Amino acid sequence: MKNRNPKKSKEKKPVPRDASFEEDLHRLLEMILESGARMMCAKASSLLLVNPKTQNLNFKVATGAKKDEIKQFSLRVGEGIAGHVAREGEPLLIRDVSRDKRWYRQISEQIGFKTYSIACVPLKVGDKVIGVVEFINKEGGESFQESDLDLISVFSELAAVAIENAQKFKLAELENRGLKQELNVSHEIIGESPAISRVVSDALRVADSMATTLILGESGTGKELLARLIHQASPRRDRHLVTLNCAAFPETLLETELFGNEKGAFTGATGAKIGKFELADQGTIFLDEIAEMSHSMQAKLLRVLQDGIFYRLGSNTPISVDIRIIAATNRDIFAEVKNGGFREDLYYRLNVVEIYMPSxxxxxxxxxxxxxxxxxxxxxxxxxxxxxxxxxxxxxxxxxxxxxxxxxxxxxxxxxxxxxxxxxxxxxxxxxxxxxxxxxxMPVGMTLQKAVNEFKKKFIEANLKNTGGNQSRAAEIMDIQRTYLSRLISRYGIKK
Ligand SMILES: Nc1ncnc2c1ncn2[C@@H]1O[C@H](COP(=O)(O)OP(=O)(O)OP(=O)(O)O)[C@@H](O)[C@H]1O
Ligand SMILES: [Mg+2]
Structure with missing residues (x-):
């Protein structure tokens, strides 16, 4: 094995591209199989993987005189010795294949390789059979012994670890790529006005801190977009941003959404459910439309914020999580506090930092x-x-x-x-x-003079349209001189 364990060789390359990554795994499996064949004194060996969709067993890696030819073949799970092992998940030793009904002789015959004995073991990740490893014909015409199976199992475990790590690694890389795409593309806050620039710079400033942030602003101003920006600019960016719209659930459901529940906690609770607080552990939770929360839910939320722990419904085990809270509302929450609709103590807990999204x-x-x-x-x-x-x-x-x-x-x-x-x-x-x-x-954000000019232009255009472009008639209706109208028409660039 030349001291090459699968984990080590993978760690050598931090983020390989897809192609070289597949090549690396292939080479690693080949090495495992080659040393296995050497130690087993086997003339040939193969590693076959199950395609979960088709339930076909495909030759991935092979050693021996016919290692290239064999790759064009595949077996069904259940077919041949390899297929049998893939289905049963147990090792199999056949000292003389010609006397075993399970042997699928066609492949050996077609590639012209005379097979005598086979030792085959399943390749497992956890309890799941993902393929098989088989060794064929012992050197010197002997057949494999029961004791050989132990040795093969070591090789199949090594190969399984290599494959499992590679799969995890690939998944992590894909996730990583997804996150990066999200970050670059969809959460771009467009705008350069002083108002939005201030919002973005405030958001970036609070992102680094743990500070609970309350985002205020009218409907559709981009409050959720800003919450994402804060999360993604924060040290928690690689963890989840979990969103909960407090207006979307009646009180009892909101509670299980937030805190989760044990099986049987209430009628209809057929299974345990993990709440959003738990899901957001180490990450951020975005509580949208917070002002819609009922009084009793506000009290429960306040307790969680104060104590830092909560309980799944129907459980006495306290759960402590590390989350950052961002809340938002389009209501005038301060007025709600004044008139008793929203708890003052909760309000102050939530708006450690307050950001107003301009309309x-x-x-x-x-x-x-x-x-x-x-x-x-x-x-x-x-x-x-x-x-x-x-x-x-x-x-x-x-x-x-x-x-x-x-x-x-x-x-x-x-x-x-x-x-x-x-x-x-x-x-x-x-x-x-x-x-x-x-x-x-009425337009806002322009001078009175500009607004008056805008109005005049529209007014004249409407009158001209009304008279079919007759300037004298329009001037008469507007009670101005015909020559003055012509000057206005050219000043405002009105098309005749
Ligand atoms: N500055 C912006 N640049 C680009 N897109 C924006 C911007 N602001 C808002 N949007 C887009 O407008 C839509 C509404 O934004 P968002 O859902 O964040 O608003 P909201 O304030 O949460 O609204 P509501 O109070 O109705 O939930 C989204 O599709 C969002 O992507
Ligand atoms: Mg929203």
Missing amino acids: LRERKSDLSSLAKHFAEIFRKEKGYDSMEITDEAMDKMMRYDWPGNVRELQNALERAVVMGQGKQIKPEDLPMLQSESSIDS
Whole structure:
């Protein structure tokens, strides 16, 4: 074995690429088998793995004169000596295969290898048979003995450990890749306005600490997105971020969601259930819509925060976990505290740090980059080559006040991209209400002068439209001089 144990050789390479990784495992199995064959004085040996989907046994590694030819064959589980061992999970020693009904002679005949005796053992990970190792024909024409089986078992265990480690390693690598993708792609907070920049820098500052954080802000402003950012910028990033929407469950269910329960804890508790607090151990729990929690749940949560322990429903064993809590609400939680709807002591425990997500109205300067970001996402999703937002459509979005915030904008663009059919998004493709004249949707964030000019432009356009482009008539209705109207038309760039 040349002092090469499977664990050591794997540790040598930190993050191999897929191909070299498979090669490494293959080479390792080959070495295990080669030394096994040498020590057993076997003329040939093979390692076969079960494909769990097809239940076929495939030759993975082989030694001996026909080691390349053999690889084109496969057996069914239950077929031949190897298939029998794979099915039964017990070692098998056949001193003379020609006298054993289980032997599948076709393979030996086709590759022209005369088989006399076989020693075969299962390859197990835990209780599960993942394949078999077999040694064929002892040198000098002897047959294998019972005592040889012990030795083969050592080799099959070594091979199983190598395979198991490789599988775990591969899984870890895949998970790692998934996390990285999540980090890079989906949790990008778009926007450069001073308001959002401050939020992001506050979030990054608190990320490192354990501080319980309360995120406030209207619906659709990106509170959950921010919670993810905090988690992923924190030292807990490699652990779970577990989300629980407190508004989504009635009180009794919320309790088992959070704390879990033992089997039989209540009618219908057919099995034990692990709560989100336990799942989030070492990680972060995001309690969304926290203000919707009932009074008694608030009391229970407070106790957990104070004592640092909780109990699964129906159990007396205290569970202690290490979690970071981030909570969010779109309600005016301070007003709730004032009017007794939310416990003051819990409020102060939760808002060690408080971050306010600005509404889209408060950061209109981000609207254009957000709109382009979503247009691009949906363009790709729908498979269009290009998608441009016209100035008029952008104007319309700027004038709208977005009560549903970024989520509403996102939905509006999804629809607009479909309506725009892969070319342009025009104002009429945007589903928002035409509420420009309503006082509720008055534009904010611009000077009075600019707002007045905007209004004048719209007003003149509407009057011209009304008179079919007749300027004299429009001037008369608006009670202004015809020459003054013409000057306004060119000043505001109104199309005639
Ligand atoms: N700054 C941003 N950049 C990119 N996408 C954003 C941004 N803010 C919000 N979004 C997107 O808008 C949608 C709503 O965000 P999110 O779910 O985080 O809002 P919320 O404040 O939790 O809303 P609610 O209170 O309704 O639960 C999500 O799809 C999110 O990805
Ligand atoms: Mg949310």
